[in-house]
Amino acid sequence: MKSDNKPDVCVVGLGYIGLPTAAIIARAGCKVRGIDVSQKVVDTINRGKIHIEEVDLDGLVQGVVSRGLLSASLEVAPADVFVIAVPTPFDDDHAPDISYVLAAASAVAPVLKAGDIVILESTSPVGTTEEIRDLIASMRPDLKVPGLTRETPDISIAYCPERVLPGKILEELTNNDRSIGGITPRCARKALAFYKIFVRGTCIATDARSAEMTKLVENAYRDVNIAFANELSMVADKMGLDVWEVIRLANRHPRVNILQPGPGVGGHCIAVDPWFIVHSAPQETPLIRTARGVNDGKMRHVAMKAEALIAANPNARVACLGLAFKANIDDFRESPARLVASMLAQRFKDRIQIVEPYTAELPREFDGTGASLIDLDTALEETDILIVLVDHDVFRHVPLAERATKIVYDTRGIWPDQPKEALAIEEGLRLVS
Numbered sequence: 001m002k003s004d005n006k007p008d009v010c011v012v013g014l015g016y017i018g019l020p021t022a023a024i025i026a027r028a029g030c031k032v033r034g035i036d037v038s039q040k041v042v043d044t045i046n047r048g049k050i051h052i053e054e055v056d057l058d059g060l061v062q063g064v065v066s067r068g069l070l071s072a073s074l075e076v077a078p079a080d081v082f083v084i085a086v087p088t089p090f091d092d093d094h095a096p097d098i099s100y101v102l103a104a105a106s107a108v109a110p111v112l113k114a115g116d117i118v119i120l121e122s123t124s125p126v127g128t129t130e131e132i133r134d135l136i137a138s139m140r141p142d143l144k145v146p147g148l149t150r151e152t153p154d155i156s157i158a159y160c161p162e163r164v165l166p167g168k169i170l171e172e173l174t175n176n177d178r179s180i181g182g183i184t185p186r187c188a189r190k191a192l193a194f195y196k197i198f199v200r201g202t203c204i205a206t207d208a209r210s211a212e213m214t215k216l217v218e219n220a221y222r223d224v225n226i227a228f229a230n231e232l233s234m235v236a237d238k239m240g241l242d243v244w245e246v247i248r249l250a251n252r253h254p255r256v257n258i259l260q261p262g263p264g265v266g267g268h269c270i271a272v273d274p275w276f277i278v279h280s281a282p283q284e285t286p287l288i289r290t291a292r293g294v295n296d297g298k299m300r301h302v303a304m305k306a307e308a309l310i311a312a313n314p315n316a317r318v319a320c321l322g323l324a325f326k327a328n329i330d331d332f333r334e335s336p337a338r339l340v341a342s343m344l345a346q347r348f349k350d351r352i353q354i355v356e357p358y359t360a361e362l363p364r365e366f367d368g369t370g371a372s373l374i375d376l377d378t379a380l381e382e383t384d385i386l387i388v389l390v391d392h393d394v395f396r397h398v399p400l401a402e403r404a405t406k407i408v409y410d411t412r413g414i415w416p417d418q419p420k421e422a423l424a425i426e427e428g429l430r431l432v433s
């Protein structure tokens with residue numbers, strides 16, 4: 001690390017986490033080289049532009065690029081700190097796929113030198129940081145690797161997951177506490193010193209395996225709690241109850257805090273990470289596995305209910321409001337809204353219109369269905385059924401006067417004042433519960 005305590009940094013992966021992380025590190029005064037496999041992404045960032053939607057990220061990237069602190073490339077180059085922030089998906093059997101992580105480590109290994117720090121940020125199954133260590137050791141026998149030598153190691157290897165909320169990523173990358181797990185305590189201390197350059201939250205040193213598990217546990221905890229709310233909503237449907245009213249009243253208990261239900265659970269974290277725990281301990285995780293089943297089942301429940309509503313109103317034009325996995329972002333990964341809307345489009349073809357203010361084109365699964373992307377004003381003027389799948393602010397603020405005569409299926413509870421029985425718009429149009 002340089003005498004001015006501002007290391008050169010290489011961030012591998014410039015997606016929803018990697019790019020904001022690279023930009024914040026650059027803002028702290030480090031010279032950052034971002035690596036991505038997409039030439040389009042590299043060119044976009046080098047122009048000072050961004051390829052993802054995130055609050056205030058455009059101005060930050062433009063600023064650090066113009067100051068020469070952030071650049072992007074297809075090739076890894078020597079640096080003092082390497083941060084790996086690449087995807088970790090799962091396969092059809094829900095087994096974690098760490099091939100992107102290992103590929104990134106393989107790209108970093110040839111340029112490592114004594115004193116360097118390698119940090120994995122990608123959400124990963126327990127033991128992945130050790131796999132990175134073993135890979136580097138096999139590729140670089142000239143380096144003394146932590147955990148595999150009795151001498152002072154040449155490099156440090158650690159794991160530090162992010163804890164961020166899309167829409168507030170820059171704020172939370174800076175202010176949230178961080179768990180920093182080292183292959184050895186010395187590795188954790190080295191990595192902690194790096195994070196203190198740009199993190200205002202508390203940085204806590206631990207071992208790599210505990211830090212890996214902590215990230216998975218955080219998201220599994222949230223998944224289980226969301227599953228309770230989603231299961232409750234299906235029970236309420238069965239019993240003819242208003243789930244929003246039940247939750248509102250139950251939450252007045254001083255020790256009860258039920259979350260809000262929705263059409264399922266999406267995003268690359270909560271919908272994915274619990275499976276990493278299940279895969280590692282299948283016999284010990286019946287609750288976590290069940291929660292995943294409940295949340296995936298809620299998507300099918302919503303789709304079936306929406307299909308019944310549309311089928312019962314054969315002359316109605318339908319607008320699905322939202323495709324993102326949560327409000328006010330352009331991230332459609334694992335989105336239940338996207339899945340429900342595409343299922344409806346496959347069945348009802350051009351009767352389905354999509355309103356999604358955070359995209360300029362529909363995903364590929366809508367090709368050939370006849371569904372089209374329209375704006376909110378057009379939906380309010382020209383459609384008869386509104387299916388609320390995402391609670392974007394722009395949807396929340398639609399006044400009752402503009403939707404009072406619509407048939408509404410609100411999976412997010414954003415319109416509590418909506419009449420329970422909408423007026424008939426034309427003969428044959430009716431509301432089904």
